[in-house]
Amino acid sequence: MRIETFLKTLACVSIATAYPNFKDILPNGNGVPHPCKANYVWHGVGHTNPLGGGSRNQFGLDFKAAGTSWTPELCRKDSDGDGRTNGEELGDPNCVWKQGDFPSRLKDITHPGVCTLSDGSVCDADKGWVDCQVEDGLKNCDVMKEPETLNATIRFPETAVPAEETTYSCMIFNLPSDQDYHLMAYEPYIDNEMVMHHIVIYGCDPTGRKDSDGDGRTNGEELGDPDCVWKQGDFPSRLTDITHPGVCTLSDGSVCDADKGWVDCQVEDGLKNCEVMKEPETLNETIRFPETAVPAEETTYSCMIFNLPSDQDYHLMAYEPYIDNEMVMHHILIYGCDPNEDPVPDEQLNTVTKCGMGAGGSCNKMIGLWAVGFPGYCIDGPMGFRFGKSGFKQAAIEFHWNNPQRVADWKDSSGVTLYYTPKLRANDAAIMQTGQSHIEIPPGQQSYTVVGKCHSECTRTLIQAPINIFWATNHMHYLGHEMNIQVYRDGVFYTELTNDAIYNYDSPVETKYSTAVQVLPGDEIVTTCKYKSLSRPKTTFFGDATSDEMCFGFMAFYPAANMPFSTCTAWKDISMCNLWITREHEECKWSDFMFVNVNETKRVKDEVMANCKPFGNCLSECKATLEVLFAEHPCMKGDVYELIRQMSLQLDNKEMQAFIVAADSCKAEMAADAYLQNLQNDNTNGSDRLGGISSVLLTLIVYIMKK
Incomplete structure (x- = not known):
């Protein structure tokens, strides 16, 4: 059988026989252990087949008789006759569990449909259909007991599982090479049986020079390990000029004809289609941090203030990220500094300092942002972000480094390239922020909703005349799975600014409008974020780290003068305009x-x-x-x-x-x-x-x- 067919068969069996809806209506239904093998789950609790489907065991018959519901009667019944009630075995000894709650006990769970003795062995009555010979497998593997046999355990480092239905992840590791060996056995170590589907081990070509995409460069050359000597935990011999080992590309960077059918270059080329960058008047300047040690902390905000050209007025029309250390870079924000305030002294410029969330001081007007997954940004329209003689003369660049493993020796010198023009557009642009800054997501939720409102009385205060929104994006972290921003006019739904029905933190979606959306004073802007916290055992709060959560929308608009204060987030039901503009809330x-x-x-x-x-x-x-x-x-x-x-x-x-x-x-x-x-x-x-x-x-x- 070809391996592709084999894998498809496995996937089909898993989907067809797991009955996840039944597991959800039993306490600890997702974590009933197999009585014969540690670290394995009996997915079809009510069936004789551990994977589910087919004939039912006695618990399955009782469960069906109870209307496939967890009733007090079913809970108090001892289906397998081993002296423990079904509730005691499933972690609900008092029979009080309801769907959606956490059971009173999450460990020491046993199978309510398999009779087991106090020593953990299966009762004689059930030995006929519980196949412990198969499950005990390697206990009878004699080669493992030979004195010459060696072993090595290969495990992934603790890794976040993407919020996607299917993910393939790989890790290359070195094998002993001091002499020749035969691999005789292997045994799985399953840390998270809720997501693990299969493991495949591949041997790497001993010549070490495979060219998977057929573009004339080995995988090692493309990934920065041309000599095939890299080991997990080391830095590759090359960190720049990395190319994709699975996409055939020519020397000019274009995709080979064979791969053009599935590589969407319209999206991937991003700023290559930015016409303003090609105009003869357009200038550019790259702003980068000096090489800076990244603190061994999960979350760090660092800022640097720099001068902008001020000999005349310019419009910022595009910006492109330069990411030096993608292992830590979470996002970059660019703020203009209020030209009416005292400028930052020269000796404090181009110096990296910890700054918390927000550059602070007079540098608080957002004019650009980059997050993981964005190629950069290009403005194509009658607007630009003004700086220079009558605009911002200084700006701050803010980095958010995310270092959850607290690696102590990482450094970073990322930055952005700014593209600007003296050929001014008709309007000055600005960026508005909406959302909710009070977040408490309970654990174990299939879906939990958080709403932030920019109330109509706030837009009457903040928006002095109509504004035109020409770009928008959503921002949550890894629990976020759905988000939208809607506008209500006179209490009635008017339009939708964003709608991420399937949100992915690592692949943010930009919404650009061919015709700008007009928002009026008195409109209400509602930001709705939905989270899935099934993977979290504790409450998740609002915070900076990717293990915390956020709920923010960013919208670029013009003319900037019509909304001088452009932040309209909420804390619970209190809008920021009440805090910082009127400084009053309900008297x-x-x-x-x-x-x-x-x-x-x-x-x-x-x-x-x-x-x-x-x-x-x-x-x-x-x-x-x-x-x-x-x-x-x-x-x-x-x-x-x-x-x-x-x-x-x-x-x-x-x-x-x-x-x-x-x-x-x-x-x-x-x-x-x-x-x-x-x-x-x-x-x-x-x-x-x-x-x-x-x-x-x-x-x-x-x-x-x-x-």
Whole structure:
């Protein structure tokens, strides 16, 4: 049988017989171990075939009789007769599990349809159909017991599994070569049986010079290992001029005719079709970090401020990334620095500094961005990003390095090439940001939705006249699987700006409009992000690292003057315009509350600090004070109080932190009081209802007795 046919057969069997929907409606249904072999899962729990399909075992018969549902009766039944209930075997001993919840126990799971003894062996009654001889395989492999036999374990380093249905991943490793050997046996080590489909081991041509794509260069030459000496963990002998070993390319870089049918060069050529880059007036300048050590930290933001040409006005029309170390580069942002503020001194220019998320200071007007998967950007229209004599004179470039393995010896000198022209377009452009910065994704979710609204009252404040959006893109991390940005006008859906029905962090989609989409003051812009957290055992929060999550949309628009402040993200249901423009939310003047210690603000703070004890017990006078403030003061209610708490920590406001700790000293007691009050209200209402029911029952009993 040809190997292609064999692999297709395996895939077909897996899809046809796994019954994943049944596994999802049983506690730990995806992780029932095979009783005869460690690290193997019995996928068809209700079948005699471990892969599913065919005849049912006794648990499968009981499951069918229960309507293929996890019922209390099925849970308490001992289908295989080994003295443990089905619930005890599947991690739900109290029979309280519901689909979508985590079972009360996630380990020590056993098979409810295979009778096993206390020592783990299969009962005699089931030995006839549980084939342990096959599963025990290598235990009877005599060559493994020979004294001359050696062994080596080859494992992938811990690697993120892409959020795709099918992925083939490979790793080349060295074999012992001091003498000749015969490979006599191999045994799998399955770390994640939820995704592993098959493993194939290939021997590499001992001449080491295979040319897979037939373009006259060996795979080693194309991948930077021309002498075939690279080992995992080493740096290849060449890090530049890398080419694709699976795509035949000619000396001029074009794709061979044989591969043109499947390589989409229209997309891959990106900036090669950027006409403005070919105009004789167009100038370019490459801005790169000096070679800089990448910190051995999962997430680092580093910035560098540099001068822009300022002898006259220019429009930035295109930019192209120069990625020196793709192992760490997550994204690059370019910010213009406010020309009305004092310029950064020369001695601080072209110096790399840690900067956090955002370049900070006066350099806060985004004019360009690159993320993994983007070829760069080219503007083709009546607009450009202005800099020079009457525009930005300095800019900041921000790197996000992602180093989850915390490698200590990596360096990077990436950057961007800016293409700009003195041939000014009719409009200045800018970039708007929308989305949600409060994210808490529960673990184990098939789909979890987060929404960020740029409310109509915000666009009335921020957008001074109509703007025209000509480009947009979505941004989430690895849990993101679907995202869109929609515009509502007068409360009714108007248009869609982006729609990634299948989002892939590593392959971002750019939406370009042949006709710009007009957005008006008073429109509502809604950013919706959906996440799949089945792979996470804990809550995932908003954050910088790719193991955290984000929910942002970026939209380029013109004219820039019509929206001077172009950030309209949200924190829960609080829009940024409330925070930074009006500095007020539902009558809470949060900025005064946090930073201006006068009048009403001073009264509230003094009252709390006088009656409450930070890090102490809940005092009765404190609780009385807080009950009034939490009920009446607009800055101590709901989301805005939670935001003030968070900002006090982020901004390291010691005075506000002391106030928050004092106010929280009675938090548990007040929550308990509220719970008891609700319980009392429920009981009062319930007593009335129960009294009515009792009267009816009494009437019926009397009526029956009289008859």
